[in-house]
Amino acid sequence: MLWNQKKNIQNYRNVIFTKASSSICDVVVKLLIPVGQVAFSASLLESGSGTLGPINAHTTLVFKHVVSNIGKAYSPHTGIFTAPVRGAYHFEFYVVALGGSHESRVVLVKNGEHIFIAGEHQTNGFGTAANGVTLLLEAGDVVSLRLWKNNVIYDDGAHYSTFSGHLLFPM
Structure with missing residues (x-):
């Protein structure tokens, strides 16, 4: 061979x-030149538990507990995924809110542009929201999640709030 x-x-x-x-x-x-394999999954907190927010500005979320980062396209330091090649990519995100007076809304952003949002308002107990999208990305395009201003997101050792993505196929 x-x-x-x-x-x-x-x-x-x-x-x-x-x-x-x-x-x-x-x-x-x-x-x-083989096209690299690209896939990542991460949850919000590395350890412990807590609520992030409310913050009086849209805030890029940094998912620090990285389970996989094949191709190293996701940065656990900035929360930004950078497409290494032109292709179709699929992203999913899951948000958990701990009941209270603030909503939990998270926006998927491509090159600074609002694409999709997932949101929940739970007055007591836990509330969840999820969304996903397939995007055509050019090499160098960036994708991240933003916590909507004055909203909250919760995570703990069970890793409820997550962000994942992978290359479906290069183009």
Whole structure:
């Protein structure tokens, strides 16, 4: 198997050196460079329990308890996912609110643009909200979640509030 791959690469190199067409070179480069696998899942708090908010401004949420980060496209330091390649990506987010006077609303944002929101207002006990979306992203596009101003989000060791995403297929 490895010998066949080496032989195919040598054949592609021969094509590159014998053909001057940039379109052939582009196709060969795409064939030789594998597209990375991209997937992540994280919950809001690394440990302990607590409510974040209310804050008098929209606030990017940083999901610190990273369960998986294949391809390293999600940053647990900034809360931002950066698309490594052009493709179709799917994201899901789950929000938990602990009953009280404040609502819990979280917005999925692409390059600063509001895409979808999940929200809940629970006066007592726990309330949950969820949403998901499939987006066409260009390499370098950024996706994050924002806590809506004057809202709250809750998490604890059970990891209720989560953010996940993965590359469905490159384009």
